[in-house]
Amino acid sequence: MLVSPRSLPERFSAFSVPDRPLAPLTTWGIGGVARLFLTPRNETELAEAVLFLENEGERFHVLGGGSNLLINDGTIETPVLYTAALNKIHVTVESGEISLACGSGMNLKKIFVLSLDEAWSGLEFLAGIPGTVGGALMGNAGTKEGAIAERVTSVRTIEADGVPHDWSGNDLDWGYRRSPFSGGASVITSAVFSLKQSERGQVLERVNRVLSMRKSQPCGVKTAGCVFKNPQGESAGRLLDRAGCKGLSVGGAVVSGQHANFFENRGNATAKDMTELTRMCGKRVYDTFGVELELEIKTMGFEEPFPLR
Numbered sequence: 001m002l003v004s005p006r007s008l009p010e011r012f013s014a015f016s017v018p019d020r021p022l023a024p025l026t027t028w029g030i031g032g033v034a035r036l037f038l039t040p041r042n043e044t045e046l047a048e049a050v051l052f053l054e055n056e057g058e059r060f061h062v063l064g065g066g067s068n069l070l071i072n073d074g075t076i077e078t079p080v081l082y083t084a085a086l087n088k089i090h091v092t093v094e095s096g097e098i099s100l101a102c103g104s105g106m107n108l109k110k111i112f113v114l115s116l117d118e119a120w121s122g123l124e125f126l127a128g129i130p131g132t133v134g135g136a137l138m139g140n141a142g143t144k145e146g147a148i149a150e151r152v153t154s155v156r157t158i159e160a161d162g163v164p165h166d167w168s169g170n171d172l173d174w175g176y177r178r179s180p181f182s183g184g185a186s187v188i189t190s191a192v193f194s195l196k197q198s199e200r201g202q203v204l205e206r207v208n209r210v211l212s213m214r215k216s217q218p219c220g221v222k223t224a225g226c227v228f229k230n231p232q233g234e235s236a237g238r239l240l241d242r243a244g245c246k247g248l249s250v251g252g253a254v255v256s257g258q259h260a261n262f263f264e265n266r267g268n269a270t271a272k273d274m275t276e277l278t279r280m281c282g283k284r285v286y287d288t289f290g291v292e293l294e295l296e297i298k299t300m301g302f303e304e305p306f307p308l309r
């Protein structure tokens, strides 16, 4: 059943709008319009929204920083819950151990810069990773230097019944770019990261090591990070490159000439362009190497599962 923006409880009008364009909220700059767009300003409003939608039998999408996401063209009928306003941060320091409690909408860059300023060690691998805490946790974002789950001591979610639940980091089953929360009904509201007091020089050294690995990646252009996950023991970028994908294009969607696992929006690429390019490249790798690549990017507003061949 589709909840109409007009059928929302009156109090929701303070944090919901109809027909919100989504493309500006993604790093690719691609996507249509959300029929119903909710930006809860705190955990209570988020819980109310989740409970209301669940009671109406309505599914919903959660949108964070839009940095690893392909949103379909046209109208996105399923309501979108935007986490940007859940961006509070609370720091506790106890004998050199730092606990950083962050709202799920908190920008990763902000917590990266804060830890760099304070010489806190533990989040150096975030250098250059865009997005929000919630989005990064949903994809267990990271680099070869580490992934976000390794630093998380607890995660707080709102469950389908609108009730918050605190999960201990150790009890959660994370994997390579895989989160225990994906596919479920939980919405992440905040997370606590555990860091250590260090020295600025040492933190900077680790940050520079991460940044030097990123030199092979396109910068200052519209991408969504790596499109495909790395298959076990291989690099998707290398396979895409060897299969001749660099420079392939569909409309305004182009495979980067610098790193083949980054696809650029060079103008007015549509989701249809990006989808076709993704499919074309997945097929090339399969035809050349017999390897079936898996999407790393998340999708919104497409038929599930997203067809790759």
Ligand code: EPU
Pocket (backbone or CB within 6 Å): 142, 143, 144, 145, 213, 214, 216, 224, 225, 226, 227, 228, 229, 230, 234, 235, 236, 237, 238, 241, 258, 259, 260, 261, 296
């Ligand atoms: N390579 C090529 N051609 C390419 C791209 C890569 O030959 O077009 C080769 C490189 O020369 C290198 C190997 O493939 O020998 C691995 O490439 P790279 O070091 O760039 O790492 P990657 O496996 O492609 C992973 C993560 C990146 C992360 C980097 C650095 C995935 C899917 N990608 O890339 O994460 O920044 O390591 O740590 O896990 C992301 O997940 O969105 C992402 C950007």
